[in-house]
Amino acid sequence: MAVIVGSVMTSHVPAIGGAIAKGLQDEPYWKPFFDGFAPVRRWLAAVRPDVAVVFYNDHGLNFFLDKMPTFAIGAAPEYRNADEGWGLPPLPPFAGDEDLSWHLVESLVADDFDMVTCQEMLVDHAFTLPMALLWPDQRWPVRVVPVCINTVLFPLPSAARCHRLGQAVGRAVQAWDADARVLVLGTGGLSHQLEGTRAGHLNKAFDLQFIDSLTRDPLWATRFSINDLVKQVGTQGIELLMWLAARGALPGAVAELHRNYHIPISNTASGLLLLEHRG
Numbered sequence: 001m002a003v004i005v006g007s008v009m010t011s012h013v014p015a016i017g018g019a020i021a022k023g024l025q026d027e028p029y030w031k032p033f034f035d036g037f038a039p040v041r042r043w044l045a046a047v048r049p050d051v052a053v054v055f056y057n058d059h060g061l062n063f064f065l066d067k068m069p070t071f072a073i074g075a076a077p078e079y080r081n082a083d084e085g086w087g088l089p090p091l092p093p094f095a096g097d098e099d100l101s102w103h104l105v106e107s108l109v110a111d112d113f114d115m116v117t118c119q120e121m122l123v124d125h126a127f128t129l130p131m132a133l134l135w136p137d138q139r140w141p142v143r144v145v146p147v148c149i150n151t152v153l154f155p156l157p158s159a160a161r162c163h164r165l166g167q168a169v170g171r172a173v174q175a176w177d178a179d180a181r182v183l184v185l186g187t188g189g190l191s192h193q194l195e196g197t198r199a200g201h202l203n204k205a206f207d208l209q210f211i212d213s214l215t216r217d218p219l220w221a222t223r224f225s226i227n228d229l230v231k232q233v234g235t236q237g238i239e240l241l242m243w244l245a246a247r248g249a250l251p252g253a254v255a256e257l258h259r260n261y262h263i264p265i266s267n268t269a270s271g272l273l274l275l276e277h278r279g
């Protein structure tokens with residue numbers, strides 16, 4: 001049976017891709033951010049996952065406002081990104097794990113999660129940049145299954161439901177009849193708001209409480225409504241739902257091995273958390 005090795009939760013900001021393309025990792029602005037990933041990369045080199053299930057939110061590259069699934073899952077042999085308008089170079093394609101994708105689709109639909117199944121799917125900066133931060137040589141050593149949660153067009157799924165989706169994914173992965181080590185990624189947040197009168201809104205106190213909660217009381221954030229979360233962390237900070245889904249996918253005990261929190265990267269409070277699954 002498959003084994004869940006742990007989870008990496010991280011922010012995603014297009015400017016990170018610009019910094020990678022220009023080689024700015026050691027510049028004073030970027031160093032505290034990029035340095036945060038070294039311990040995660042060491043852990044990955046030791047743990048050697050075969051597959052990554054990636055909870056992320058699309059920003060209009062694959063799904064636009066005319067058709068917006070609440071939950072979608074990739075079931076493609078390969079995933080590519082494309083020009084999102086940020087001027088970022090496209091990264092090498094990502095190999096899909098079709099067997100795990102279809103296993104998850106069957107299991108999640110049986111579990112009453114009405115996933116939109118995507119046999120073709122473009123993945124945007126929310127997917128590609130965390131991968132490039134974890135594997136800077138961009139020779140991806142894992143097959144991937146993208147799981148997309150809507151955070152751009154209201155109504156959004158509740159925090160509690162996103163956590164339950166994560167739990168259903170975790171159960172399904174553990175029931176997957178494959179000799180595979182599975183990593184769970186969650187990318188988005190933490191606090192940020194890009195538009196309107198609250199543009200630039202950050203909330204360090206809430207972000208840190210949220211990070212703490214993922215080990216001490218993983219259901220803490222599920223007690224907030226979407227509107228209350230948006231008030232706390234901003235209209236894009238709501239992307240922290242991806243962290244909550246990823247945490248839900250780790251059944252049983254976890255150990256926090258590493259974290260980093262750095263304000264700001266572009267308009268975003270950037271967070272990074274590594275949880276090892278101790279079953």
Ligand code: DHB
Nearest residue numbers: 012013014265266267268
């Ligand atoms: C920024 C952050 C995001 O999460 C995003 O998707 C786009 C831009 C930013 O802070 O610039």
Ligand code: FE
Nearest residue numbers: 012126236239
């Ligand atoms: Fe985003």
